[in-house]
Amino acid sequence: MHQLTLAEIARGLADKKFSSEELTRALLARINQLDPQINSFISVTEELAISQARAADARRAAGENGALLGAPIGHKDLFCTQGIRTSCGSKMLDNFKAPYDATVVSKLAEAGTVTLGKTNMDEFAMGSANESSYYGAVKNPWNLEHVPGGSSGGSAAAVAARLLPAATATDTGGSIRQPAALTSLTGLKPTYGRVSRWGMIAYASSLDQGGPLARTAEDCALMLQGMAGFDPKDSTSIDEPVPDYSASLNASLQGLRIGLPKEYFGAGLDPRIADLVQASVKELEKLGAVVKEISLPNMQHAIPAYYVIAPAEASSNLSRFDGVRFGYRCENPVDLTDLYKRSRGEGFGAEVQRRIMVGAYALSAGYYDAYYLQAQKIRRLIKNDFMAAFNDVDVILGPTTPNLAWKIGAKNNDPVAEYLEDVYTITANLAGLPGLSMPAGFVDGLPVGVQLLAPYFHEGRLLNVAHRYQQVTDWHTRVPNGF
Numbered sequence: 152m153h154q155l156t157l158a159e160i161a162r163g164l165a166d167k168k169f170s171s172e173e174l175t176r177a178l179l180a181r182i183n184q185l186d187p188q189i190n191s192f193i194s195v196t197e198e199l200a201i202s203q204a205r206a207a208d209a210r211r212a213a214g215e216n217g218a219l220l221g222a223p224i225g226h227k228d229l230f231c232t233q234g235i236r237t238s239c240g241s242k243m244l245d246n247f248k249a250p251y252d253a254t255v256v257s258k259l260a261e262a263g264t265v266t267l268g269k270t271n272m273d274e275f276a277m278g279s280a281n282e283s284s285y286y287g288a289v290k291n292p293w294n295l296e297h298v299p300g301g302s303s304g305g306s307a308a309a310v311a312a313r314l315l316p317a318a319t320a321t322d323t324g325g326s327i328r329q330p331a332a333l334t335s336l337t338g339l340k341p342t343y344g345r346v347s348r349w350g351m352i353a354y355a356s357s358l359d360q361g362g363p364l365a366r367t368a369e370d371c372a373l374m375l376q377g378m379a380g381f382d383p384k385d386s387t388s389i390d391e392p393v394p395d396y397s398a399s400l401n402a403s404l405q406g407l408r409i410g411l412p413k414e415y416f417g418a419g420l421d422p423r424i425a426d427l428v429q430a431s432v433k434e435l436e437k438l439g440a441v442v443k444e445i446s447l448p449n450m451q452h453a454i455p456a457y458y459v460i461a462p463a464e465a466s467s468n469l470s471r472f473d474g475v476r477f478g479y480r481c482e483n484p485v486d487l488t489d490l491y492k493r494s495r496g497e498g499f500g501a502e503v504q505r506r507i508m509v510g511a512y513a514l515s516a517g518y519y520d521a522y523y524l525q526a527q528k529i530r531r532l533i534k535n536d537f538m539a540a541f542n543d544v545d546v547i548l549g550p551t552t553p554n555l556a557w558k559i560g561a562k563n564n565d566p567v568a569e570y571l572e573d574v575y576t577i578t579a580n581l582a583g584l585p586g587l588s589m590p591a592g593f594v595d596g597l598p599v600g601v602q603l604l605a606p607y608f609h610e611g612r613l614l615n616v617a618h619r620y621q622q623v624t625d626w627h628t629r630v631p632n633g634f
């Protein structure tokens with residue numbers, strides 16, 4: 152049963168081949184047995200899962216038939232879950248039980264999903280390797296010595312290892328698409344504002360966006376349907392109708408214009424990844440797509456701009472963790488300053504402290520113009536590049552990552568080397584655009600992802616292209632050895 156996709160689960164439940172409770176118990180047993188190898192969960196919510204599964208079975212017995220009704224999923228551990236630890240991968244929030252559900256969590260629960268647990272992540276979603284978690288590194292099911300990507304590495308590893316059919320995740324600079332690529336999954340970062348951020352613990356508020364990680368585009372469509380929509384509780388949520396994402400999956404790709412940015416294929420890209428990207432383009436051409444070279448001239452400035460803006464916003468967002476109101480408090484503080492200093496010094500890990508220091512520096516009076524303002528100007532230029540490109544093409548295609556999943560520990564002494572891994576994903580966050588990564592092959596047994604970007608609110612187009620591609624390829628059906 153653990154090999155079933157969400158779409159197959161929906162059919163199986165509708166045909167009464169199994170109940171949600173049976174499926175949930177089977178997956179919980181699998182998590183118990185296999186998760187110690189990959190460390191993809193921070194909390195397993197067995198009791199909640201069984202009660203939600205029973206409730207879903209009762210709703211089905213009463214005649215309801217939603218696609219997600221009774222579907223087991225996991226939530227990245229930065230979505231607030233009422234009464235359940237919501238740690239954000241940090242010692243700071245190790246003792247934090249959220250007093251309410253995030254909008255994403257409550258919407259998916261209303262659709263009938265069953266929460267099996269909270270997945271591991273880089274501390275406060277800062278990272279590309281899932282090594283900065285207070286709960287230990289997550290391992291890549293494709294090769295246990297390698298990272299699964301980050302920051303949603305737990306969600307990705309759990310779905311890749313068939314412990315869950317799908318999970319929620321968030322993407323501030325690539326944290327849905329990059330782990331999807333490194334674990335052979337399909338991951339979708341929606342348009343900024345498409346999915347509510349209410350109850351999603353903030354990293355960089357102008358960049359953060361929730362979305363699904365699953366094995367197929369078809370399943371991402373089902374998940375996005377359950378997650379998307381206007382939320383008055385999130386002031387940046389956008390009041391646009393939510394289309395039926397499953398309805399457009401099979402649309403023809405005849406005449407689809409694919410843009411290949413020439414800047415994507417230069418130095419720094421593993422040539423074996425470049426070859427697989429070109430092979431995916433050939434497949435899409437066979438389906439009727441036409442290819443055009445385009446240019447995104449400001450792409451080279453994206454990483455420096457992002458690594459000013461994201462830490463700046465993080466330094467402000469994380470100021471609420473002061474040892475007074477939430478989470479960790481140091482022992483025996485001598486005065487208020489000591490309480491602040493030691494609670495933050497002991498509660499936050501090294502990468503989070505680095506980001507807070509960089510961000511506070513960039514926002515300080517003497518440097519604001521030189522760094523933060525400059526980075527915001529670059530952000531606008533990057534958005535303008537995309538707007539110009541989308542006059543000529545329908546989607547932009549390229550690698551999701553420049554390199555394969557690296558060995559755990561390999562980049563620990565060089566944070567900038569890890570930042571550079573985000574080169575292809577970060578621009579979509581700076582511009583607020585939707586992006587998807589889909590499995591496109593393997594090199595030395597490690598997965599490779601292809602990224603597709605589309606204009607605002609064209610998630611349906613991304614899912615359509617990925618679905619058609621998945622009809623003629625089988626990369627997304629491969630299973631890691633031992634799982």
Ligand code: GLN
Pocket residue numbers: 276277278279301302321322323324325326327354461573
């Ligand atoms: N790797 C990027 C960072 O560390 C992106 C993380 C994310 O998308 N949450 O900031």
